[in-house]
Amino acid sequence: MRIRQRFEQQLEDLRGDVLRMGSMVEHELHEAMVALETLDPERARSVIALDSEVNQTRFDIEEKCFGLIVTQQPAARDLRSIVTVMNMIIDLERMGDQAKGIAKVVLHMVQSPDIPRPAELRQMGIQVARMLNQTMTAYAHDNIELAHAVAEQDDEVDALYAHVFGQIMAHMASAGTPAKIEATYEALRAARELERFGDLATNLAERVIYMVTGRFQEMNIDREDLIG
């Protein structure tokens, strides 16, 4: 195989690795959400184990990236796709951490089953899973329209989060004891993890747009920043 062909093959393999890592994180989130729904401590613990695999995958991919940079000295689109991978795997690893955070919340909730679990949490979980899935599809096919569509969905996640936040604040205000307030906080933590998951999915979409177009474009604009 000629050198250029081999390099193209290596770049395609790298893309495959990232897509597999994306699936791992998607699965991790799914398991965390089921554990939250069913308050299943076993499932929550399995999520924590899954997260270690995600972390290891990130290091394996990063090593491949360094290998390609040092041996191929890439430029232009080749360079952008490798740098994009190096950024995406960091974000994916953090998204895995967010799913693990939800699993830890589940382990707390098992201790105090009367903690509120607003219905919006489930909706948030479905929404951010869809965002991740679409981002990875956009990455697989260099589809920048789809990447833009992902970023737009983050507003819905933020709105759901605001809803959950309001409900939990009300619950905290009516909670009689510090122990109950602390327990209620766990539900807020789960919502916060999902909200961050959505932000990172948007980051991934930005990376895909950069890879394809060579232009940086901030899409995750915080409405509160605009208000000042």
Place this chain on the structure above:
Amino acid sequence: MQNKIEVSDFNFYYGDFQALSNLNIPIRARQITALIGPSGCGKSTFLRCLNRMNDTISGARAEGQILLDGENIYAPDVDVVTLRQRIGMVFQRPNPFPQSIYDNVAYGPRILGNTRRDELDQTVQESLEAASLWNEVRHRLKDPALALNPGQQQRLCIARAIAVQPEVILMDEPCSALDPVATLRVEDLMRQLVDSYTIVIVTHNMQQAARASDWTGFFWLGRLVEFDHTETIFSAPKQELTEAYITGRRG
């Protein structure tokens, strides 16, 4: 940013063959401009047009303008010798004269009429210092230049070019005959010189263009396909052809 050289609607022919077509290139003052492209794309021809080195080739013909500080270097009243003093050149293979190190550097100033020993001594020292060679040769200025290693010979040629106080230095693949260490020394030297001179370099080494230059122009079949900041050319070029060439898909 000021343009030292402004190339506008420039065409160049070898007889019936059009080697350069409709070039428009700004060469910024005190910056390094790299010209890249496959063999035969016209980049060296273009470099030689910048100090009219192609004039002696029979059938060679230029159209359009190349302005040096606003003056057309192809105007009929231009003195080519003065032009080449203002725009010096360093070639692919180090080509010191078979003379001493000192006489190599003093050659240009002597031609320009400088014969005072103290002034020549000073020019030789300053030029060798500027070319980062002084410390290596100060005790053997009378030694033959051809006894130096290739990297030192190339820096001597740069010192020789500097000695006539040019404004622009053209370099035609100045490192292609040098090892990586000597190459880096010449690149470091270019970065030092660019504080005082405008440099245009033709190179086949993509990494060299990326490392050493501020601006990069990509030539293809006698045309300028793209000209931009070096970082832009090597990270996000606008033209497909540039992309294909620098990533090794075409060339």
